[in-house]
Amino acid sequence: MRDKTRCSDEEERKKRRRVTARAYYLANREAVIRRTTAHRKRNPARANELKRLARKANPEGNKAAAKRWAFAARTRPHRRMARLIRFAQERAIAKGLPIDAAYLREWLRVPAEQCPCCGKPFVYELGYQPHAPSLDRIRPMNGYVKGNVDLLCRRCNTLKNDATPDELEQVADYLRRILLAAPQQQ
Ligand SMILES: [Zn+2]
Incomplete structure (x- = not known):
């Protein structure tokens, strides 16, 4: 019982953190991209590791987005x-x-x-x-x-x-x- 409550609290905190992080990213997009790019350049091994983890978490990647983009590109x-x-x-x-x-x-x-x-x-x-x-x-x-x-x-x-x-x-x-x-x- 106690564990369950703690778990849901933890999830709630995680969710809130995600929302805050997203809002921060949207408000400071350019600075975040600049910092991330610089960090990736300094730590290529870590950057590759993160890329690998992201691919594992979402093996389909953004195929749907790529498809939408290809479709819209036909207007060019x-x-x-x-x-x-x-x-x-x-x-x-x-x-x-x-x-x-x-x-x-x-x-x-x-x-x-x-x-x-x-x-x-x-x-x-x-x-x-x-x-x-x-x-x-x-x-x-x-x-x-x-x-x-x-x-x-x-x-x-x-x-x-x-x-x-x-x-x-x-x-x-x-x-x-x-x-x-x-x-x-x-
Ligand atoms: Zn004609």
Whole structure:
């Protein structure tokens, strides 16, 4: 009985100490980081030991945080370009198309800001975005090589697909015709 009480008191004290330490850290973050870094440099063996203990206590590490970070990073244009290139590589392998990844990386280092087809600015937000940038093969069978790629928004790329200009004109003419004939709903 007595032991139990002491134990819970001990836990309560520990908890309070953790809260105080956290508050102190938040209020003095820079100074704490500076001191910790200096201390680690002076005592590398102890620093490694602490690192090992932390890994043991939390073997999953901050995988969840890393995952969240990777997900959020997709909103950054250069990360998105890396992703587009990776997917293009997978598609090229699956379809047996040529790809020049080094050229793509260099060409997309500073990606265009708007779709050259509809003129709308590229959108990098998460989730399905019709104006997200996508890689277009100008002549689909020629693959992802210099002179045969363009950065189009998803919407334009989907509408274009592998159509020829004549085919698209045909579809546009058809659409105009049937829309004229179909009465508009009030
Ligand atoms: Zn577009």
